[in-house]
Amino acid sequence: MLVSIYRTTKFAAQTFYRNLWLSVITIFILILTLFTVSLVATMNLLADRAISAVEEKIDVDIYFADNTSEENIIAAQMFLEDVPEVKNVRYVSKDEALEKFKDSHADNVDIQNALEELDENPLPASLIVQANELSDYEVIMQQFNNSEFDIFTEEKNFSDQQAVIDKLSAITTRVYQVGVAVSAVFIVISVVMMFNTIRLAIYAHREELAIMKLVGATNAFIRAPFILEGAFYAVLSSAIAMSLLWLVVLFTAPYVNDFFFGYNFNLDVFFYNNFLFIFSIQFLFSLILSVGSSMISIGRYLRV
Amino acid sequence: MIHLKKVNKRYSDNTYAARNMSLHITSGEFVSIVGQSGTGKTTLVKMLIAEERLSSGIIEIGNWDITNIKHSEIPVLRRQVGVVFQDYKLLPKKTVYENIAFALEVCGVKQGNIDMIVPQVLKVVGLEEKHDKFPQQLSGGQKQRVAIGRALVHRPKVLVADEPTGNLDTINAQEIIDLLLKINALGTTVLLVTHNKDIVNRLRKRVIAVDDGVIVSDQKTGKYII
Ligand SMILES: Nc1ncnc2c1ncn2[C@@H]1O[C@H](COP(=O)(O)OP(=O)(O)OP(=O)(O)O)[C@@H](O)[C@H]1O
Ligand SMILES: [Mg+2]
Numbered sequence: 285m286l287v288s289i290y291r292t293t294k295f296a297a298q299t300f301y302r303n304l305w306l307s308v309i310t311i312f313i314l315i316l317t318l319f320t321v322s323l324v325a326t327m328n329l330l331a332d333r334a335i336s337a338v339e340e341k342i343d344v345d346i347y348f349a350d351n352t353s354e355e356n357i358i359a360a361q362m363f364l365e366d367v368p369e370v371k372n373v374r375y376v377s378k379d380e381a382l383e384k385f386k387d388s389h390a391d392n393v394d395i396q397n398a399l400e401e402l403d404e405n406p407l408p409a410s411l412i413v414q415a416n417e418l419s420d421y422e423v424i425m426q427q428f429n430n431s432e433f434d435i436f437t438e439e440k441n442f443s444d445q446q447a448v449i450d451k452l453s454a455i456t457t458r459v460y461q462v463g464v465a466v467s468a469v470f471i472v473i474s475v476v477m478m479f480n481t482i483r484l485a486i487y488a489h490r491e492e493l494a495i496m497k498l499v500g501a502t503n504a505f506i507r508a509p510f511i512l513e514g515a516f517y518a519v520l521s522s523a524i525a526m527s528l529l530w531l532v533v534l535f536t537a538p539y540v541n542d543f544f545f546g547y548n549f550n551l552d553v554f555f556y557n558n559f560l561f562i563f564s565i566q567f568l569f570s571l572i573l574s575v576g577s578s579m580i581s582i583g584r585y586l587r588v
Numbered sequence: 589m590i591h592l593k594k595v596n597k598r599y600s601d602n603t604y605a606a607r608n609m610s611l612h613i614t615s616g617e618f619v620s621i622v623g624q625s626g627t628g629k630t631t632l633v634k635m636l637i638a639e640e641r642l643s644s645g646i647i648e649i650g651n652w653d654i655t656n657i658k659h660s661e662i663p664v665l666r667r668q669v670g671v672v673f674q675d676y677k678l679l680p681k682k683t684v685y686e687n688i689a690f691a692l693e694v695c696g697v698k699q700g701n702i703d704m705i706v707p708q709v710l711k712v713v714g715l716e717e718k719h720d721k722f723p724q725q726l727s728g729g730q731k732q733r734v735a736i737g738r739a740l741v742h743r744p745k746v747l748v749a750d751e752p753t754g755n756l757d758t759i760n761a762q763e764i765i766d767l768l769l770k771i772n773a774l775g776t777t778v779l780l781v782t783h784n785k786d787i788v789n790r791l792r793k794r795v796i797a798v799d800d801g802v803i804v805s806d807q808k809t810g811k812y813i814i
Contacts, residue, residue, distance in 0.1 A: 500667040
């Protein structure tokens, strides 16, 4: 068993070196394929995150008239919390609103001074409503408008980011489609390359293979080196593609993380946490690709 | 040991290489198969190691019906029937030693056993001195010996030599025949395919004559009659 593995490996290594140039190109194509596929997958992931990040930002602010009693606002909050489509409702009192406003304009002296001069707090109390789904806002607002609490409201501000989301979705879908198409092309190229590389390896060894058969080598023994070669291509290409991906993550992570600031998403952390998973997927993918095409080639050209 | 019953072989282009061939060779025999070029001698050899399938009939080797042998069983058959091919089939980039060792390596034999068997075989075929030479550095007779050596590594029950004296002068040819006789004396059934009249006549062993795929004579201590 061990001796067979050793001889098979030797034979496979020989074919690799004898056709070094072709082997290198094959690996290169495999790497490109893996890299493209992972890039498309990464972009898809980022787009998903971006969309849900924007969705997170969407809410409806219901501002109450100054003379509304706190009991009424709390009652309105309770009413809204009972609506099944509502995810959460937050009450921002007049004081809290003022604090926030002051905080967010802390370095603007003019505003600070203007606020000092006012006796009264000019900011209204409000309820911030978040829905489970983007499409739920309409239903929620309808229910609220028909309720007894509507009369207390001064203004309803629906921070409408649906347009942004639609645009983002459209772009990411487009990018994804192009990515999938490019990946498909690369996959086809690498299958053809791999198929051809093994075919040439078989051709280069045809004399040896014929004699192997005639002196009683088993089919498994004759096929094994070519399958092993496919596996070897898979290991090498997925390792290199993974390193490339790591480099890309390393260089883009600062920008991506900036974009997702405050959203609990970290590209590099995500990459490191899922390193094994991504690597396994890449390895399996290239293994299926290269061993699969080797098998087809063997079936076609190595009549044993 | 070898049993053919009404074997027919028709190639896809309708040439008949065997017609209604029946013969029986017992264990330990030395049999010459003679016939002119293109009469189907090599085809018979190929059918014995399942390199070609028969069109009809039955072939048995040591009570094993190999007529419809499974793919997975062919290696087993080929280790029992050693063949010296008409065109040697040696690997040019391997030395004498490596060419013989190759047949063992590809069958998964342990290195320790290879190191033991190959020198023995080299001794039998008389090539100890030439073990590190490449095929192109050898004479025709020496190449033939390498091919015989390689056919012997699995200690086959049957050794088939297809035209082993084809390109050799009389003295070299006789040496090869002597080697085959020696192998036969050690207990291996030997099938010698040839069209060399002198050799067959001198051997005084069983001769089977084939003409156009048909066995035309089978004599116990025969002469070349065609
Ligand atoms: N693969 C093949 N396809 C078609 N016809 C073949 C094939 N191999 C051999 N033949 C034909 O079968 C016949 C027998 O061929 P074979 O090689 O068995 O002859 P042979 O007796 O060994 O001749 P020689 O003494 O020249 O080696 C010939 O007519 C040959 O043309
Ligand atoms: Mg012949």
